Amino acid sequence: MFVGGEVLQAWWHWAQAIIPEPERESGLRELKQFLSAFTELSPLDITLRRFRPQIRLKLPLADLQERWQRRWQERVPLQYLIGTVHWHDLELVVTPSVLIPRPETEELLEVVAATVPPWQQQGHWLDLGTGSGAIAIGLARLFAAAQVHAVDCSPEALEVTRINIEKYALGDRVHCYVGSWFTPLTHLQGQVQGIVSNPPYIPTRLVATLQPEVQYHEPPLALDGGADGLQAIRQIVETAPEYLQPQGWLFMELMATQGEAVAALAMATQAYERVEILHDLSGHDRFLLAQAV
Ligand SMILES: C[S@@+](CC[C@H](N)C(=O)[O-])C[C@H]1O[C@@H](n2cnc3c(N)ncnc32)[C@H](O)[C@@H]1O
Numbered sequence: 001m002f003v004g005g006e007v008l009q010a011w012w013h014w015a016q017a018i019i020p021e022p023e024r025e026s027g028l029r030e031l032k033q034f035l036s037a038f039t040e041l042s043p044l045d046i047t048l049r050r051f052r053p054q055i056r057l058k059l060p061l062a063d064l065q066e067r068w069q070r071r072w073q074e075r076v077p078l079q080y081l082i083g084t085v086h087w088h089d090l091e092l093v094v095t096p097s098v099l100i101p102r103p104e105t106e107e108l109l110e111v112v113a114a115t116v117p118p119w120q121q122q123g124h125w126l127d128l129g130t131g132s133g134a135i136a137i138g139l140a141r142l143f144a145a146a147q148v149h150a151v152d153c154s155p156e157a158l159e160v161t162r163i164n165i166e167k168y169a170l171g172d173r174v175h176c177y178v179g180s181w182f183t184p185l186t187h188l189q190g191q192v193q194g195i196v197s198n199p200p201y202i203p204t205r206l207v208a209t210l211q212p213e214v215q216y217h218e219p220p221l222a223l224d225g226g227a228d229g230l231q232a233i234r235q236i237v238e239t240a241p242e243y244l245q246p247q248g249w250l251f252m253e254l255m256a257t258q259g260e261a262v263a264a265l266a267m268a269t270q271a272y273e274r275v276e277i278l279h280d281l282s283g284h285d286r287f288l289l290a291q292a293v
Pocket of ligand 1: 098099100101102105128129130131132133134135151152153154157179180181198199200201219221222223232
């Protein structure tokens with residue numbers, strides 16, 4: 001369907017006007033992204049208001065209006081309204097059943113790529129708590145000879161994972177399992193080269209302090225890490241050695257305040273010969289790197 005340039009211009013003025021004043025700058029960036037996702041206009045066309053006489057729309061203008069209103073009235077994250085997110089070198093489908101993958105997790109993948117020597121970039125790799133499949137798909141593309149096993153306890157999340165796996169034609173190398181952490185993977189005990197996970201790590205009491213976009217719209221299962229935030233992390237750190245080959249790797253994303261506690265958990269197992277907490281680009285403790293004995 002098409003819309004006249006002048007009609008879209010008028011829509012643009014309305015859409016700008018409903019952005020709350022304190023969020024004007026970021027809201028305008030989002031508006032450009034939003035409009036370019038549903039039209040053939042590039043963000044530059046939009047910045048320069050190069051609205052042609054007739055512009056093709058992917059949705060009726062009334063639907064765009066309704067979605068843009070939900071962005072500000074209900075604080076629905078932009079990525080859920082658009083239905084996709086650019087993450088690492090991927091464009092992933094996202095729905096409210098999955099966490100919107102974050103820039104820190106792109107860094108996690110970079111840490112994996114920079115750490116694992118070529119001889120270990122094959123065999124079985126796990127993504128525990130896969131959500132959109134971001135880590136699993138990223139891993140499979142980095143390590144072309146690896147088989148990646150992606151686990152999530154949410155069947156709705158795994159429907160999205162599967163869509164993304166198909167999008168990148170990785171069905172022969174990325175395998176999905178419904179279940180809790182290692183439970184569906186017992187056939188891989190002792191055979192895994194590496195585990196990468198971004199588990200839920202927010203302490204329960206802090207979930208209610210998160211920004212409304214996260215608190216009300218992202219899946220609670222993806223956020224809530226139990227009373228101390230370490231429930232999932234503890235389980236993964238303690239069980240991983242049963243699955244890893246000698247010298248196998250565990251990489252995990254953490255909350256900035258959890259580095260010391262997580263390093264202590266890993267060392268207490270005596271199952272890792274190397275345990276490090278790495279910083280993210282903002283200088284916060286963010287990643288566990290552990291190598292099995
Ligand atoms: C923080 S999200 C990470 C999603 C994705 N890996 C990413 O980085 O964008 C945590 C994921 O763990 C999943 N999860 C929570 N508890 C789980 C459990 N007991 N077993 C398996 N997955 C679980 C959630 O459904 C969610 O998809």
